[in-house]
Amino acid sequence: MNELFCENELKNLLEFYETREEWKKILHYRTLTPEIAPVKNIFFGDSITCAWPLHEFFPGVSLLNRGIPGDNVTGLHYRLSGDVLAYSPERVFMMIGINGIDSEESLLLARIEKVASLMTEAGIRVYPGSILPLRNPDAWDRFQYQEKIVKVNQALRDWSADHAAGFLDYHTLLKDETGQLAAEYAQPDGTHLTFAAYRRMSALVAPLLGGH
Numbered sequence: 001m002n003e004l005f006c007e008n009e010l011k012n013l014l015e016f017y018e019t020r021e022e023w024k025k026i027l028h029y030r031t032l033t034p035e036i037a038p039v040k041n042i043f044f045g046d047s048i049t050c051a052w053p054l055h056e057f058f059p060g061v062s063l064l065n066r067g068i069p070g071d072n073v074t075g076l077h078y079r080l081s082g083d084v085l086a087y088s089p090e091r092v093f094m095m096i097g098i099n100g101i102d103s104e105e106s107l108l109l110a111r112i113e114k115v116a117s118l119m120t121e122a123g124i125r126v127y128p129g130s131i132l133p134l135r136n137p138d139a140w141d142r143f144q145y146q147e148k149i150v151k152v153n154q155a156l157r158d159w160s161a162d163h164a165a166g167f168l169d170y171h172t173l174l175k176d177e178t179g180q181l182a183a184e185y186a187q188p189d190g191t192h193l194t195f196a197a198y199r200r201m202s203a204l205v206a207p208l209l210g211g212h
Helices: 007-017 021-030 073-083 105-121 143-163 170-174 195-208
Strands: 041-045 063-067 091-095 125-129
Touching (some): 007 073, 105 125, 125 143, 143 170
């Protein structure tokens, strides 16, 4: 593996995947790849992406949702070939980082940047998305990382200015005056999103989809 991604983490992740119904679905979906590729837009990430009702917001748009609940950037690196490159997309909207936010900041950023760079090198327009704010109390005790999330997002924004097609600042869209995920956008777990939040995010993304 690439030196940024260790074998032991991947082993644990693959064991985790086996517990996730969405992973099993995606394995089935992959059997359709020769029939449906190419696809113009892919949304790549974790549960926040998985729960995004993309086909409702963007009917008629060529897109796939490749979010898996609980996934992290190591998982995106592992899934890159089967869930992104196999479809020769024009654009990828990548949002990752809340799972693993407790890891060392520079390592987290380096991993996100590496996955984005691999897609860019394949000729894909990549749009990294910010890690979202949390609402206290959150179910996974990650509210303690609110300031770290802001720092990671700023670093990713700066990197994207020179290395990506653009940066999608969902964080600013969804936070309230205290910097938390606004009440109207937060599920009871303090992490996941309401339909109203996805409406705002979709409005940000819509001009980038190319219309089809």
